[in-house]
Amino acid sequence: MxxxxxxxxxxxxxxxLLGGLKRLEYRGYDSAGLALVEGQKLHxxxxxxxxxxxxxxxxxQWDAGFRDGARMGIAHTRWATHGSPxxxxxxxxxxxxxxxxxxxxxxxxxxxxxRTQLKAKGHMFASQTDSEVLIHLIGELYKGNLFxxxxxxxxxxxxxxxxxxxxxxxxxxxxxxxxxxxLVIGLGxxxxxxxxxxxxxxxxxxxxxxxxxxxxxxxxxxGADIRNLHNIPVSREVAQVDWDVGAAEKGGFEHFMLKxxxxxxxxxxxTLRGRLDEAMGTAILSGLSLSPRELAGIxxxxxxxxxxxxxxxxxxxxxxxxxxxxxTEVEQAAEYRYRNPIIQPDDMVIAISQSGETADxxxxxxxxxxxxxxxxxxxxxxxxTIARETGRGVYLHAGPEIGVASTKAFTCQLAxxxxxxxxxxxxxxxxxxxxxxxxxxxxxxxxxVRSVLKRNDEIIAVAGEYAKVRDFFFLGRGCMYPVALxxxxxxxxxxxxxxxxxxxxxxKHGPIALLDDQVPVMALMNDLAGRExxxxxxxxxRARNAxxxxxxxxxxxxxxQHVNGVxxxxxxxxxxxxxxxxxxxxxxxxxxARIRGCPIDQPxxxxxxxxxx
Ligand code: M6R
Numbered sequence: 170m171x172x173x174x175x176x177x178x179x180x181x182x183x184x185x186l187l188g189g190l191k192r193l194e195y196r197g198y199d200s201a202g203l204a205l206v207e208g209q210k211l212h213x214x215x216x217x218x219x220x221x222x223x224x225x226x227x228x229x230q231w232d233a234g235f236r237d238g239a240r241m242g243i244a245h246t247r248w249a250t251h252g253s254p255x256x257x258x259x260x261x262x263x264x265x266x267x268x269x270x271x272x273x274x275x276x277x278x279x280x281x282x283x284r285t286q287l288k289a290k291g292h293m294f295a296s297q298t299d300s301e302v303l304i305h306l307i308g309e310l311y312k313g314n315l316f317x318x319x320x321x322x323x324x325x326x327x328x329x330x331x332x333x334x335x336x337x338x339x340x341x342x343x344x345x346x347x348x349x350x351x352l353v354i355g356l357g358x359x360x361x362x363x364x365x366x367x368x369x370x371x372x373x374x375x376x377x378x379x380x381x382x383x384x385x386x387x388x389x390x391x392g393a394d395i396r397n398l399h400n401i402p403v404s405r406e407v408a409q410v411d412w413d414v415g416a417a418e419k420g421g422f423e424h425f426m427l428k429x430x431x432x433x434x435x436x437x438x439x440t441l442r443g444r445l446d447e448a449m450g451t452a453i454l455s456g457l458s459l460s461p462r463e464l465a466g467i468x469x470x471x472x473x474x475x476x477x478x479x480x481x482x483x484x485x486x487x488x489x490x491x492x493x494x495x496x497t498e499v500e501q502a503a504e505y506r507y508r509n510p511i512i513q514p515d516d517m518v519i520a521i522s523q524s525g526e527t528a529d530x531x532x533x534x535x536x537x538x539x540x541x542x543x544x545x546x547x548x549x550x551x552x553x554t555i556a557r558e559t560g561r562g563v564y565l566h567a568g569p570e571i572g573v574a575s576t577k578a579f580t581c582q583l584a585x586x587x588x589x590x591x592x593x594x595x596x597x598x599x600x601x602x603x604x605x606x607x608x609x610x611x612x613x614x615x616x617x618v619r620s621v622l623k624r625n626d627e628i629i630a631v632a633g634e635y636a637k638v639r640d641f642f643f644l645g646r647g648c649m650y651p652v653a654l655x656x657x658x659x660x661x662x663x664x665x666x667x668x669x670x671x672x673x674x675x676x677k678h679g680p681i682a683l684l685d686d687q688v689p690v691m692a693l694m695n696d697l698a699g700r701e702x703x704x705x706x707x708x709x710x711r712a713r714n715a716x717x718x719x720x721x722x723x724x725x726x727x728x729x730q731h732v733n734g735v736x737x738x739x740x741x742x743x744x745x746x747x748x749x750x751x752x753x754x755x756x757x758x759x760x761x762a763r764i765r766g767c768p769i770d771q772p773x774x775x776x777x778x779x780x781x782x
Contacts, residue, residue: 171260171274172196172246173352174369175333175343178360178390182242183227185362189369190220190244195418196365197569198246199254199552203227204261204270204335205239211270211337212239215259220246240390241340243333245272248569249551251280252297262301264308265292268337269315271307273300274365275329275350276566278443283325299328307334316387319344320398323385328442333363346385354378354386354393356407361388367410368418378405424769426572426663430755431622434615436577437748439566440584445611450604451595452588457545458561464596468515470497471542473505473533475779477575477658478521478582483651484747485519485586491744492594492607505533512540519589520546520562523570523578524778525553534558547585549578563589572770573777574663576755579655580618580748587611587744610742617749620739625756631718631734632760635689641666642680642690642715643754644673644706646699652747653693656754663772664762673699673706684713691754695722695738695746707731720750 172193176182186203201223202215212235214226227236245260252258261270277283280299283306288294292305306325311318315336323330329349345352345363355362355370355377364370367377378393380386384403386395396402412421422428429436444453457464470489472482479501486497500510502520512518518537522530525548534555537544546555546562549570556562567581588611595604635641641660645653654670661668671680673692684690690710694703707717708731719732722740729735736757738749762769 171248171365172198172369173243173272173274173331173333173363173365174245175243175272175345175363175388176360177241177341177343177388178357179240180360181237182239183231183236185373186242186244187220187224187227188372189362189364190223190246192369192372192418193246193365194220195571196246196248197571198248200247200256200259201245202259202261203242203244205242206335206337206340207235207239209337209340211263211268211335213261213263213270215261216256217254217259241335241343243270243272243335243343250276250564250566251299253552257296258298260300262296262298262304264304264311266308269304269308269311269334271300271304271332271334273303274331275348276439276442277303277326277330278328279326303330303332304334311336313338315339315342315344316385319346320385320400323348323398331365342387342389344385344387345380347380348382352380354380354388356392359390361390361392363388366420367412371410371412375410377408377410379408381405423763424572424759426574426576426759426769429570429572429576430752430759432568433577433580433752434619434622436567436581437584437615437618439568440581441611441614442566444588445608447605447608449595450601450608452592454563454588454592456561456563461596464593466515467495467517467593469513469517470495471510471516471518471537472497472499472521473502473518473530473537474521475502475527475529477579477655478523478530480651480655480658481579481582481586482519482521483654484583484648485590487648488587488590488744489593492590492599493597495593500533502527502533503529506536510536510540512537512542516542518542518544520544520555520559521582522546522553522555523549523565523575523582525550525555526778527555528779531555531558547582549581571777573772573775574659574758574769579751583748584611584614607744610745613741614745614748617739617741617745618752621749621752621756624737624753628736628753628756629760631736632757632764634734635718636761636764638666638687638689640683640688641668642676642684642688643668643670643693644676644690644703645670645693645696646673646703647696648743648747649693649696649699649750652751652754653691655751656691656758659755659758660761662775663758663769664765664767665773666761673703676706677709681709681713684710684715686714686716689716689718691718691720691757692732693720693750694728695720695725695750696743697722698743700728704728704731720753
């Protein structure tokens, strides 16, 4: 996720900006840059790599007098979304005159249309980013008052933004604005700092203002004048932040994993943004670069992935078979190249990988390409090896995932797979009306996840009862079966409890021998189609004295009678149900691990990105 820092005040801006960027490094980034305003001049340095590389360039290229003399500046760490990680795409971006500079966090959805209009007026663009289009629009509207130009430009923008903008013509003030992407203003003595989160601010002041959507503020050394887009003053509370730096990086959460679990509604909104077309009952996934005719011609899908991404692929199989009538195989990527994988002319291979760097998935991509398959990537990290080597696909836009246990990437993967199945289905036999209904179901996903997060206390209570066990079974049917696998994976990797995910019907074929009063079972009973059979499976477990926690649909009181403990999830469609369900299981695993005192963000023996076979 991109990070923003801005400074205006009575001391040298450079050190404050570089220090702030270092504090934001934990958010993940691929390039960094800063712009200083000194006198009526704007100086910009940016490039790929780390903040320390930027710092070295600053020290090598800018003398001490200048570094200390500049009293205002903006800085940025970029996590690529539009355009690969290159120096040209790094922020700050400038307008066509080179006098205005801006850093941006978020996504400008209508940037293609805006760029076309601006090009017609003679604007030339140096990057592939959506952000550069916005600063050009601001430049186009600039008539000597930066606040007015920014407010006017933002009225034309669809999408999300947190921005900080400076003008060489107005060296004592910067303009910041937010919609959807967080911005915090720090009020110091004779200085004002703005940043994406408080971790970049608290070394300087603990008096902060959290901006709301549609706020536009003029920052000077004396403070912040906050207005709305229509130039009407708004009043925002000044808060006192007591967090230490570690807590600030985690947004006040105890662990990155918990922060990322709670970020899921927003991450999912970013994944869905601009991709649903209710009127046509389809999804817009331009990165696939395949025509409706080509999508209609696909005869078989093969999904390759590892770990959590593999579990997402297994849910995807249900989606593709149900909505697109497409035979779908899900393969452990590690096995793919050691068999004789058959690729036929109309097969499509989908490689799923959060990091885009997993060695086994990458090897499967190369094998499939060598055999002539059409390969698409489903990655979170823009410009990652798998994204580059597939050359086509869909980005998750989930933001960087720092906790080793994958959470928000999984739910965003499911959202993308559902949209892909919808899109391919609409090119085949799915009706427009059914497509529109599915679009509406998909739109509900962030709200469904919010409703599970509100039940955190209920889940903490259940976790408290089972935190001491040695073994756990997770059972599901239909597309809740891979969700059970994912729930078990989450629990084992962060709590070190031995956990097994099983299809509920498979239990009787062996594992039931392990059940007794010391081996609890998590039964996913909220898939309505399989509900009665799950009730029978639960009774089989109870008959062996195994305690059962039921994940049940809100209001399904009769299911609650069959179990010892309950986790409620909201009523929703069969297609979307895996997402709120897995969020409940993520919280359960998290709280069990926390109660057991485990190192949740860096579990033993695990790495975030597995780049060896
Ligand atoms: O980056 P990838 O999605 O390719 O990673 C695959 C697995 O290594 C990853 O999902 C792993 O299983 C996680 N630790 C699960 O939480």
